Amino acid sequence: MADNRPTIFVVDDDASVRDAISNLLESVGLRALVFGSTEEFWKSARPDAPGCLVLDVRLPGVNGLEFQEVLAKNAVSIPIIFITAHGDVPMTSRAMKAGAIEFLMKPFQKEELLAAVHNGLDRDRIRRHERAEVSVLQSRVEQLTAREREVMNLVVTGLINKEIGAQLGLSEVTVKIHRSRVMQKMEAASLAELVRMSEKLKPRVRI
Amino acid sequence: MASAWFGGTGSGFFAVLISTALIDYFFVPPFHSFSISTSAEAYFIAFVVCALVASWVSSGKKKGEEALKEALDLLEVRVSERTAELLKTQAELTRLSQVLSMGELTASIAHEINQPLTAVVTHGHACIEWLSASPPNLEKTRQTVERMIEDGTRAGAVLSRIRALFKKESPAKDWLDTNELIHELTTFLRDEAIRRRILIRTDLVPSLPKVKADRVQLQQVVLNLMMNGMDATAETTDRPRELLISVRGKESELVVRVEDSGVGLDPETAAKIFDPFFTTKPHGIGMGLSISRSIIEAHEGRLWASPRPSGGAIFQFTLPIQSRDSDG
Numbered sequence: 458m459a460d461n462r463p464t465i466f467v468v469d470d471d472a473s474v475r476d477a478i479s480n481l482l483e484s485v486g487l488r489a490l491v492f493g494s495t496e497e498f499w500k501s502a503r504p505d506a507p508g509c510l511v512l513d514v515r516l517p518g519v520n521g522l523e524f525q526e527v528l529a530k531n532a533v534s535i536p537i538i539f540i541t542a543h544g545d546v547p548m549t550s551r552a553m554k555a556g557a558i559e560f561l562m563k564p565f566q567k568e569e570l571l572a573a574v575h576n577g578l579d580r581d582r583i584r585r586h587e588r589a590e591v592s593v594l595q596s597r598v599e600q601l602t603a604r605e606r607e608v609m610n611l612v613v614t615g616l617i618n619k620e621i622g623a624q625l626g627l628s629e630v631t632v633k634i635h636r637s638r639v640m641q642k643m644e645a646a647s648l649a650e651l652v653r654m655s656e657k658l659k660p661r662v663r664i
Numbered sequence: 665m666a667s668a669w670f671g672g673t674g675s676g677f678f679a680v681l682i683s684t685a686l687i688d689y690f691f692v693p694p695f696h697s698f699s700i701s702t703s704a705e706a707y708f709i710a711f712v713v714c715a716l717v718a719s720w721v722s723s724g725k726k727k728g729e730e731a732l733k734e735a736l737d738l739l740e741v742r743v744s745e746r747t748a749e750l751l752k753t754q755a756e757l758t759r760l761s762q763v764l765s766m767g768e769l770t771a772s773i774a775h776e777i778n779q780p781l782t783a784v785v786t787h788g789h790a791c792i793e794w795l796s797a798s799p800p801n802l803e804k805t806r807q808t809v810e811r812m813i814e815d816g817t818r819a820g821a822v823l824s825r826i827r828a829l830f831k832k833e834s835p836a837k838d839w840l841d842t843n844e845l846i847h848e849l850t851t852f853l854r855d856e857a858i859r860r861r862i863l864i865r866t867d868l869v870p871s872l873p874k875v876k877a878d879r880v881q882l883q884q885v886v887l888n889l890m891m892n893g894m895d896a897t898a899e900t901t902d903r904p905r906e907l908l909i910s911v912r913g914k915e916s917e918l919v920v921r922v923e924d925s926g927v928g929l930d931p932e933t934a935a936k937i938f939d940p941f942f943t944t945k946p947h948g949i950g951m952g953l954s955i956s957r958s959i960i961e962a963h964e965g966r967l968w969a970s971p972r973p974s975g976g977a978i979f980q981f982t983l984p985i986q987s988r989d990s991d992g
Contacts, residue, residue, distance in 0.1 A: 484793030567789035
């Protein structure tokens with residue numbers, strides 16, 4: 458049960474800073490896990506719960522900005538809040554362009570940190586929800602036969618059964634049967650819903 | 665000839681004239697007369713020609729000598745002008761390098777103090793939250809305040825460490841703990857090292873005897889060696905960038921070593937590295953090692969450099985271990 462609680466990961470090489478951040482988050486009822494380096498965080502087993510990362514820029518080994526790239530390359534899309542004592546404009550804009558939630562200057566105010574953390578957690582919840590939805594749809598698509606997938610891809614482009622039949626060399630009746638199987642297996646109540654599902658699946662289906 | 669040498673062409677010819685007359689009078693027959701007998705005529709003419717030629721050559725040489733002297737004087741003036749220019753550039757470079765390193769130091773100090781300050785502020789916010797809970801969480805509040813005290817104390821310690829680093833203490837030598845000194849400097853350079861991706865390691869032996877030394881001067885030497893080592897590793901990409909500082913007690917002396925995994929020392933560089941104004945750095949002024957060596961020598965120690973077998977360089981110095989009894 459505890460593992461569903463949102464978690465804030467705090468990475469700072471200064472023990473007193475990371476403990477203070479953890480203490481503040483704890484005082485408002487949030488769970489925080491602290492790490493002394495990006496490597497330590499990377500190796501840790503992370504709970505499958507909404508989360509965000511409070512990341513110091515200047516760190517021994519792989520620094521915060523580089524770690525942001527490492528995460529992106531590995532398709533780990535946890536929202537990041539940078540904290541730094543040396544925030545200069547190029548550094549900030551680089552981090553923000555790469556999708557950081559916020560760039561906070563140490564020492565920061567409680568409201569700044571908490572607003573950024575809540576923003577990060579919300580984003581992660583939405584992302585997780587979407588990802589879960591996509592994986593459900595994905596598993597439904599996997600139940601479709603090759604022919605049904607072909608029919609589905611054409612149905613969502615707005616073609617009518619007759620046109621689909623002509624393209625695939627099938628009779629209109631056969632197309633109609635495939636089409637109803639697609640609706641059934643995808644659990645789509647209407648054509649509009651099927652189109653929406655296909656949109657969500659798009660990056661994966663078209664591969 | 666001699667008169668031509670010293671007096672120039674005019675006096676040279678005058679001397680030739682006098683000597684010709686005297687020769688004629690005393691040595692050319694008939695003796696004691698200025699008239700010349702025909703038999704001695706050829707001899708007399710030969711003498712006059714020889715004297716004239718000798719005088720001419722001699723005065724020519726004198727002229728050349730003068731020209732050379734003038735040229736030398738001019739050269740000397742030019743050299744001193746150039747030296748003055750160089751000294752001016754040198755002074756500018758020194759000032760520039762001081763400004764640069766002051767900038768770096770300031771950034772380092774700012775970071776060192778900002779960290780505990782951040783912790784204090786953040787704990788403060790947490791404290792309010794713990795107190796605002798219903799019922800107030802007094803245990804958490806107490807723990808938080810304790811940590812705030814620790815962090816505040818730490819910030820104060822950073823400040824006094826920096827003050828000690830900059831304040832020129834009395835020149836009298838104190839009993840110093842080299843381990844402590846190295847610890848201070850590594851803490852001081854930690855942030856800079858992270859920025860440059862250099863790992864600073866120390867290999868210290870506990871409870872080494874204290875040495876009698878000028879704290880500020882010794883800090884200067886070790887800081888200089890560490891900064892040099894860090895600069896030397898700037899180009900290192902094929903192996904970890906690291907700096908190892910170690911201290912060992914050896915018979916009657918302490919040996920402090922600063923090793924880096926940098927570019928290393930070729931024999932030619934190693935021979936000149938302690939010379940004043942010798943530098944391998946684009947913006948260096950070449951005084952660091954020269955000053956360091958004189959500081960160490962003033963402490964009756966030695967400072968030398970050698971290549972590091974695994975690549976890089978080792979700079980080490982010794983400091984004599986004196987017994988406390990011998991100290992008055």
